[in-house]
Amino acid sequence: MMKLRYFAIYIFVLLFLFPVFLDAQSFNEMRESGFKMEHIVSVIIEDFETNDKGWAVSGSRFKTGSFPLLKPGIEGRPVALKGAAFPEEENRYIFGVRSVFSRKGYNKVWLYPKDEIVIPGRVKKLDIWVWGGNYYYNLEAHVRDYRGILHKLPLGSLHFIGWKNLSV
Structure with a gap:
């Protein structure tokens, strides 16, 4: 009976506590190797x-x-x-x-x-709600970065009917 109890405790530690320890250890390894959290905020520009x-x-x-x-x-x-x-x-x-x-x-x-619209911070995603009338047109956003270089970002096709959230 005593051996069965120790065996049950051993299985519990092996199945439940050991994986938790491994996850914490792998998280610490990721943090030490340059992994960092980002504070991402959604901002309505227009x-x-x-x-x-x-x-x-x-x-x-x-x-x-x-x-x-x-x-x-x-x-x-x-x-x-x-x-x-x-x-x-x-x-x-x-x-x-x-x-x-x-x-x-x-x-x-x-x-x-x-006037040009200044977008604060680093932009990870740009999206816009668009109503498409099933025409063969494409939507692009032209943005200028902090160095003054103009970028053309393709948002997608307007070949659909109704509202759609296009993003890049």
Whole structure:
């Protein structure tokens, strides 16, 4: 009976306490080898509720008439931004951009703020909610780093219908 009790204690230590000790030891090894924790914060740079940053829009060579048009203050938002986590008075309005071109081809629309927007800290991810109208267009973000180098970041295709969160 005594041998069975010691055997049960031995199995308990082997199965439960030894792996915990190994995990703590491997965590200490990771910390000593340069592993460090990061403080990642989500920051809303632009909510597109109003045109307070002086956004402007322009189109490429074959635009027609007064197009492209920028219309801020359109009521509507993604279903994912509704609910208890997002109050009704926030995220109610969107920007609308409409353009018409006289020829098919490599047409472009540029949406840009009056002044450059400074993003604090190191950026790990950039994402934006976009409504796609099933057109064969791609969305890109052009950002300038702290050295003044311009980077073109592809966010994805607009060949879908409805709201989608595009990120890079």
